Amino acid sequence: MTPRIAALWRHPIKGHGREALEKVTLTKGQTMPWDRRWAVAHEMAQANETAWSPCANFSRGAKVPALMAINARCDEASGRVTLTHPDRPDLTFDPENEADSFLTWVRPLMPANRAQSTRIVRVEGRGMTDTDYPSLSLLNLASNDVMTQTMQQEISPLRWRGNIHMSGLEPWVEFDWIDKTVRLGEAELAIREPIVRCLATTANPDTGERDSDTLAALKTHFGHQNFGIYAEVTRSGKIAVGDPIEVLE
Template sequence: MPARVAALWRHPIKSHGRESLDRVAFSEGQTMPWDRRWAVAHEAARTDGTSWAPCMNFSRGAKAPGLMAITARVDELLGTVTLSHPRRGEITFDPDKQLRGFLDWVRPLMPADRAQSARIVRVPDRGMTDTDYPSVSILNMASNDALSAAMQMPLSMDRWRGNILLDGLSPWEEKTWTGKTLRIGAVEFEIREEITRCLATTANPETGVRDADTLEALNDVFGHQEFGVYGVVTKGGTVKVGDRIEVL
């Protein structure tokens, strides 16, 4: 079976929900549109929101596992985001204008011993990815299957917070891609590096409760802590679910 795009996901507010898409128009040198468009700075953050900043400045699933159970929907015309959580219900708001309601909604998901969410930042024309360059995260579903088998439990791909999910590959095939070009239709991605994983992946994306030591399994069984790769768009165009892929 030829390797194909199995799913496309964006995360409008960094670490605060995921949204499934059927197609995405990528632009050269840019992140996925509306992916990590906003980020939630905590009260100890050292960023003024005018430029990219490291993930340590933001509320995220590695420190607050409850955030991992959020799902999101964007209304691009209105500029609003709807967040849903099994314990918090639903909220629709404009992240640029309606901070207080969001902070009240998210506060119960934040551990009391962690820096609390304080403000939402948005850098023009720059998604707040974990990398200091505009990246797209690309994941291999077969690698997730291999890890699930090793851990003897099903692992949702939602744990990995990816943008482009691929099937039809061999497990860990993506580990050979660094420095190569991934072509999907007319779109091309330069594969920059592997993604080293953090505690966020130990939380169940349905419940927000840590229930699987993914990091220990990666290290002990496979001898590494990577899952997926970061790519940079070098040739723009539209990617659709079902598109074939090619590694050059």
Template sequence: MPSVAALWRHPIKSHGREPLQSVQLTEGCALPWDRRWAISHEATRADGTAWAECVNWTLASKVLALMAITAKSDEAAGTVTLSHPERPDITIDPDQDSVAFLDWIRPLMPDNRAQSTGIVRVPDVAMTDTDFQSVSVLNLGTSADLGMHMGMALSPDRWRCNIHIDGFAPWEENAWIGRTLRIGEAELEVREPIVRCRATTADPETGLADGDTLKALNANFSHQNCGVYTAVTKSGLIAIGDEVEIL
């Protein structure tokens, strides 16, 4: 039976991934503490009062080095610890410590990119890549199949999805649009495919480009899709090892 292989959240959009063992999903909401904060830059037009498009934020698609950041949250303390192979660890309260964060991230930012200027949080709104509060799902069979076409092992972490599922045929998820996934106690409606960007060309351990995933997707499958965006339609606890059903 297909099952959940891994759970991930990204407390600060494009700035660190964090593994989970289980998580409580809520109808109509993104995964808790996923994309809770986003990083503004010199050309940001968002005013911090509502969800805003990706163009307003510092992203790993523009700065591949960001792909190597990992995160560890302390929800009780309201802090996030960030790690990167080229930087010392830093623990911040993103609502209070923007100056310390900007000092920490500056050495990773190319001079020819808009520089980061602050940390933004919109209460009760995750800064997902979609204009609805989404939970992203990766079929590990698809990732492995693409890696086979590329002649390399692709780390699933490069796709930055919330839920990794194992046991489905490669690319099967492309037929799930409009259907529902039952995972543990929760249900999620599959809304749309995830169109991939340049961030996925980087090794998530180093932040260095190591494989042209976009070229491989287009050449072999005539699209840039990998994974699907879902919306939670029934609240409930999900955990690694939970069975996954397609309704």
């Protein structure tokens, strides 16, 4: 079976929703377009619009599991984002100019004992990835199937908040790609490192409730807390769902 791109996802507002794509054009040295374009700083954050900041500055699923149930849809022409959540009315807003409406919308999802969301941050030309370099995240669906089997419950791949889902691979083979280059469609990506996972993955992406100890399962059965791999775009090009994947030596 030829390995292929099974799904493409972007997360316009870091930690606040996911959006499925059919195709996208990747650019060397950049994140997926509109992925983590904005991030939501909390009241203790040191982040600003001048540079990348670590994830500890932002509201996210590791601290607020309810955020994991948000879906997003972008209108790139207008710059407006629509968010949906099972416990909130739909919201369409402009993150650049209508942050107050978003903060009002998200407040009921925030636990009272957590630092509250206070503002939306955007660094021009830089997606606010968890890495200090502009990265994309790749997930092997066969590895996710192993997690489902190991934990004896359905583990949605959406728990891992990846950009590129891959099919047609052996489980865990993606960790053998570190320091190699992978071609997907027209683009090429340098595989940098495994993704060390956090509490966000314990929350159900449909309900936003913590219902699965993914971290304990990874540690107990596989000796680590890694799932997926980070990559950098080294050759620009178009990619689409169904495109073949090739590891270049």
